[in-house]
Amino acid sequence: MEISVATSNLEEKPSPKPEARKRTSLSxxxxxxxxxxxxxxxxxxxxxxxxxxxxxxxxxxxxxxxxxxxxxxxxxxxxxxxxxxxxxxRPLDVKQIFDLYEYRLSLETAIGRLACQRATDDEIVQLERSVQEDAAVPEDSDSNQLLALDEAFHMRLAHLTRNDEFVRALSNVNARIHYVRWIDMRNGRRPYTQAEHMQIVQALKARDEVALVKLLEGHIARRKEQITEVIKLGFSEIYTRQRG
The missing domain is CATH 1.10.10.10 (Winged helix-like DNA-binding domain superfamily/Winged helix DNA-binding domain)
Structure with missing residues (x-):
């Protein structure tokens, strides 16, 4: 009599290795x-x-x-x-920030001149309405929101030039001085900003290039001592904030 010996049909498998940590699929x-x-x-x-x-x-x-x-x-x-x-x-120093403000000033005055020549009446009316809507936002709103409104105004003005290089350049310089402008906004700049925006729109509406450039110069330019003070406040905020 032949005796069959039952064998396990289970194959020996290696112990599972810890699954490798997967990276998220961020673009x-x-x-x-x-x-x-x-x-x-x-x-x-x-x-x-x-x-x-x-x-x-x-x-x-x-x-x-x-x-x-x-x-x-x-x-x-x-x-x-x-x-x-x-x-x-990058460093946070007076020279670099002053240089960026100086660059922004030359850039935005060129934008203002070109917008005077190229913006349609309807586009200027739309810009005026947006400034009126921005002015309704309370002055004690979150500084990030207030700064976003301010940056959006200047970007809308840049788009009126129909020149993509101006738009791209302004977007870059806005980002590089964003933090300093945020500190500035937290320290009471808001009321002046909105009033000056409306004056800029009125000069644009009148196609008064000289007045528009003068208004932009007063709106954007910062003296070195002003920048020094803002940077002091900025350093204080940076080194007292909690890191995530």
């Missing part, structure tokens, strides 16, 4: 916007070395797209790169 554009915001608001503190490994973990992204973003932001002036430290956050 390069999303990574760019997140890191740009961190740089613009000095969540990356002035002069701070950027640890790419830690930042990739914080954002839950791989280092390759992150490195591409850091290089792009360096080219755009939001970060710097040194031989020994790698990428570092």
């Amino acid at each position: 390069s554009a999303a990574i760019y916007e997140r890191v740009k915001n961190m740089a613009a608001t000095f969540e990356l503190r002035p002069g701070e070395r950027i640890n790419e490994i830690d930042l990739s973990k914080q954002l839950d992204v791989s280092r390759t797209p992150l490195r591409e973003v850091l290089n792009q932001l360096m080219v755009e002036g939001f970060l710097e790169r040194t031989t020994n430290k790698g990428f570092v956050s």
Whole structure:
């Protein structure tokens, strides 16, 4: 008699390995916007070395797209790169901010001249209505909201030139002085801003290029001592805020 021996049909399998940690599928554009915001608001503190490994973990992204973003932001002036430290956050100093305001002034006066020539009457009326709507926002509203309204006004003015390069350049400089303007807005700039916007629109409506440029100069220009004071307030906010 032949005796069959039953054998287990279960195959021996290796113990499961811990599943590799997956990175989120953030697009390069999303990574760019997140890191740009961190740089613009000095969540990356002035002069701070950027640890790419830690930042990739914080954002839950791989280092390759992150490195591409850091290089792009360096080219755009939001970060710097040194031989020994790698990428570092840009400084917050009077000279750099003054230079940016000076650049913004020359840029926006050129925008104003071109808008006088190219904006249609209907477009100017729409801009006037938007300023009237902005003026209805309470002065004690959140500073981020107030600054967003202010930046939007200047971007709408830039779009009236029908020149994409002006729009792109203004968007960049706005982002690079965003933090300083936010500090400025928190310290009582709002009432003057809205009144000056309406005066700018009225000059545009009258196609008075000379008056418009003069108004923009008064609206945008900042003396070095003013910038120095705002930067002092900015440093105080940066180093007393809680880091996430």
